[in-house]
Amino acid sequence: MPEQTFLDIRHLDAGYGRSQVLFDVNIGIPWRGGVAVLGRNGAGKTTLMKTIVGELASSKGEMFFDGRDITRRRTEERVRSGIGYVPQEHSVFARLSVRDNLSVGSLSNSDPTATDRVLAIFPKLGQRLDQPAGTLSGGERKMLAIARAMLGNPRLLLLDEPTEGVWIGVIEEITERLIELAKEISVVIVEQHLDLALRVADYAYVLDRGRVALQGAAGEVHSDPELLRYLAP
Numbered sequence: 001m002p003e004q005t006f007l008d009i010r011h012l013d014a015g016y017g018r019s020q021v022l023f024d025v026n027i028g029i030p031w032r033g034g035v036a037v038l039g040r041n042g043a044g045k046t047t048l049m050k051t052i053v054g055e056l057a058s059s060k061g062e063m064f065f066d067g068r069d070i071t072r073r074r075t076e077e078r079v080r081s082g083i084g085y086v087p088q089e090h091s092v093f094a095r096l097s098v099r100d101n102l103s104v105g106s107l108s109n110s111d112p113t114a115t116d117r118v119l120a121i122f123p124k125l126g127q128r129l130d131q132p133a134g135t136l137s138g139g140e141r142k143m144l145a146i147a148r149a150m151l152g153n154p155r156l157l158l159l160d161e162p163t164e165g166v167w168i169g170v171i172e173e174i175t176e177r178l179i180e181l182a183k184e185i186s187v188v189i190v191e192q193h194l195d196l197a198l199r200v201a202d203y204a205y206v207l208d209r210g211r212v213a214l215q216g217a218a219g220e221v222h223s224d225p226e227l228l229r230y231l232a233p
């Protein structure tokens with residue numbers, strides 16, 4: 001586990017009804033920097049993100065954020081206390097314009113320059129402010145989702161596959177932004193692109209059928225001969 005723990009997940013079980021997906025998951029997320037969550041399709045990565053943000057209740061275990069027990073806290077409270085979330089799907093309001101999506105994201109942000117700052121980070125969005133978000137390209141939509149989450153001023157940002165379905169050139173752009181962001185705040189990234197994930201992350205957890213099967217410094221995990229076995233279909 002990384003040294004200073006900002007989000008501390010202990011012995012977490014979660015699932016859907018009687019189908020348990022996560023088993024005794026222990027994860028520590030530091031105050032700053034990137035942490036990758038890896039694992040093959042169905043390993044439980046999205047389930048873990050939903051449990052952290054409180055969309056899904058855990059059936060066992062505890063979760064501490066910034067030293068406070070959030071295990072039973074509602075999603076709004078977790079978001080207000082600084083947890084941002086970019087879900088894998090439906091992460092923007094398709095019928096709303098880019099501008100209105102950003103306005104919704106900045107509701108809790110009292111800084112009038114915040115929107116300009118995220119537009120400076122993702123300049124492509126600035127050219128599409130009046131376009132409905134549903135008509136954006138996959139890459140632009142991911143950027144909008146990240147920009148919107150950033151407007152909530154998160155101290156911990158959860159990103160569930162931020163480059164899924166995105167063209168390689170835009171992947172590079174998103175990666176660069178996430179590396180910058182991880183210098184300021186804590187970034188948890190679920191990614192299929194191993195190289196990308198381990199460039200953003202200092203530390204990695206690998207889930208296998210809902211359990212933490214492997215963890216360590218990003219470089220160590222990358223070169224671990226077991227890794228490919230856990231990621232193979």
Ligand SMILES: Nc1ncnc2c1ncn2[C@@H]1O[C@H](COP(=O)(O)OP(=O)(O)OP(=O)(O)O)[C@@H](O)[C@H]1O
Binds near residue numbers: 016040043044048088
């Ligand atoms: N709402 C749900 N109801 C019942 N089972 C679900 C539900 N959502 C997910 N599951 C199951 O939970 C398991 C873990 O799913 P999850 O979405 O967490 O995987 P994942 O690691 O994010 O996969 P992927 O890489 O494909 O996104 C899968 O077997 C999935 O079918």
Ligand SMILES: [Mg+2]
Binds near residue numbers: 045046047088160
């Ligand atoms: Mg998923």
